[in-house]
Amino acid sequence: MFFELVNGEIRYIGTSNQNEEIRDIGTGDHNGAVTITGNGVFYMHGGMIHGGDVRGVLVWGDGIFHMHGGQISENIAKNCNGGGVVVLGIFNLYDGIISNNRTFGFGIFGGGGVHVSQDATFNMHGGKISENTASLGGGVETFGGIFNMHGGAISNNLAGDNGGGVSVFRGVFNMYEGTISYNESGLHGGGIYLYSGHMNLHGGNIIYNKSTSFGGGISLATNSSLYMYDGLIQGNSAFSGGGIFIGMNSLAIIHGGQIKDNFAENHGGGILLVPNSTLTIEGGEIRNNTSLSGGGGIYARLAMDSLTVSSDVIFSGNSTESHYNIGRSRGRERYPQIMWYGDNSLPRTHLLNNYDINFVGRWRPANWQIALAVGGLLGAILFVIILMKRSKKQILTKEPIDVHKHTIW
Numbered sequence: 001m002f003f004e005l006v007n008g009e010i011r012y013i014g015t016s017n018q019n020e021e022i023r024d025i026g027t028g029d030h031n032g033a034v035t036i037t038g039n040g041v042f043y044m045h046g047g048m049i050h051g052g053d054v055r056g057v058l059v060w061g062d063g064i065f066h067m068h069g070g071q072i073s074e075n076i077a078k079n080c081n082g083g084g085v086v087v088l089g090i091f092n093l094y095d096g097i098i099s100n101n102r103t104f105g106f107g108i109f110g111g112g113g114v115h116v117s118q119d120a121t122f123n124m125h126g127g128k129i130s131e132n133t134a135s136l137g138g139g140v141e142t143f144g145g146i147f148n149m150h151g152g153a154i155s156n157n158l159a160g161d162n163g164g165g166v167s168v169f170r171g172v173f174n175m176y177e178g179t180i181s182y183n184e185s186g187l188h189g190g191g192i193y194l195y196s197g198h199m200n201l202h203g204g205n206i207i208y209n210k211s212t213s214f215g216g217g218i219s220l221a222t223n224s225s226l227y228m229y230d231g232l233i234q235g236n237s238a239f240s241g242g243g244i245f246i247g248m249n250s251l252a253i254i255h256g257g258q259i260k261d262n263f264a265e266n267h268g269g270g271i272l273l274v275p276n277s278t279l280t281i282e283g284g285e286i287r288n289n290t291s292l293s294g295g296g297g298i299y300a301r302l303a304m305d306s307l308t309v310s311s312d313v314i315f316s317g318n319s320t321e322s323h324y325n326i327g328r329s330r331g332r333e334r335y336p337q338i339m340w341y342g343d344n345s346l347p348r349t350h351l352l353n354n355y356d357i358n359f360v361g362r363w364r365p366a367n368w369q370i371a372l373a374v375g376g377l378l379g380a381i382l383f384v385i386i387l388m389k390r391s392k393k394q395i396l397t398k399e400p401i402d403v404h405k406h407t408i409w
Contacts, residue, residue: 033075036063036089044096046070056084056101059120063089067127069096077103081141082115083132089120093127093152102133110134110141110167112157118144124178126152135160136193137167138183149175149204159185162221163193164209170196175231179205186212188245189219190236194226201228201257211238214272215245216262226252228284237263240299241272242289251278260287267291267358268299269318273307280308286356288317295358296320307357315356 033049035058036042042057044067049056056075059065065085077083083101085091091114103109112132116122122145129139130153138157140147147166154165164183166173173192180191191209192199199218206217216236220226224247233243242262246252252271259270269289273279279300286297296318300307 050074059089065091071097075101082111084113087120088117098129110136114140116142116145120145129154137163139165141167142171144170151178155181162188166192168194168197173199176202190216192218194224195221196223208235217243219245220250221247224250228254231257233259240266241268243270246277254281256284258285264291270297273300278306285314297356
């Protein structure tokens, strides 16, 4: 059996008959205006579920909710997770709007728009999740569940703490298409926040999100992993790690896609890497990112041994307050491993120039190498000619390399 809402409105529904498919429930901290239990299926094609002092829809473990239209808005989860929809079973969103829902209470609660619980699944094919508010995951929070995003938009949501758009705690987020944009967080992850979570980024747009602390686009807080195959991370901003923040014991492997036009007030306009974390970049583009204090493209904070970059990666247009002027005697002394001749004759011919990747001079490792990246063919030709005169060693390679593996001299 199933319940189908085609038109109409559900507003402040009082207690009625309860069966295994659908329950209409009134006020109560942990209930929903519509609750799906047993083997129930709920199809929503239009109408509204809004204005209640309870969650909008609660989907229990064996229940399924198909949303093809309508609106779930202005519902409140008091002292619990999930203002708009709580998923303990399966939720398929094809179209419709989930907006202006919120969670609040004595504690940290997540999923202003949608909360995905342990072993539950949320498949988003379309629709909009916007202007929802929570401590964690203003738009969507997955707590041990699976979130598959195939389309739609998650935008203008707010998290008081972490994950303005999406928060992933011990769960999995697979993003194939769609847009996560203009979300904000008070701490980590303006767009996406992961804690002991995993993300596969196959496509879509993560754009113009903002965090006041770390990870404007994506924050891998602790024990998390990101595999990026394609997609766009653009125009995000944070105090540090404008595009991506990689926290302790976290891993990011980038095979492709674009990380561009991101901004950090402090370090790492594109990416910030901290100690005891790992970043491997095998392809893609890191362009036009900006930081004010170092590492316009990438800032590896005492973590150079964990950074691997392939020569297939394209760096261009990244900037910070200044590049390292290795042409001067003081510069040569402080940064002996960076290939640079003349004050400004070959700007940015080596990635360890602070524009593209920062270099911590006091380490002074004896055997650094990183793939060549220059803006323009002429610069590449001049750099190779000079390099061949100074050394017979070849630094160009098509294989992923460790930046500390070989000497460049």
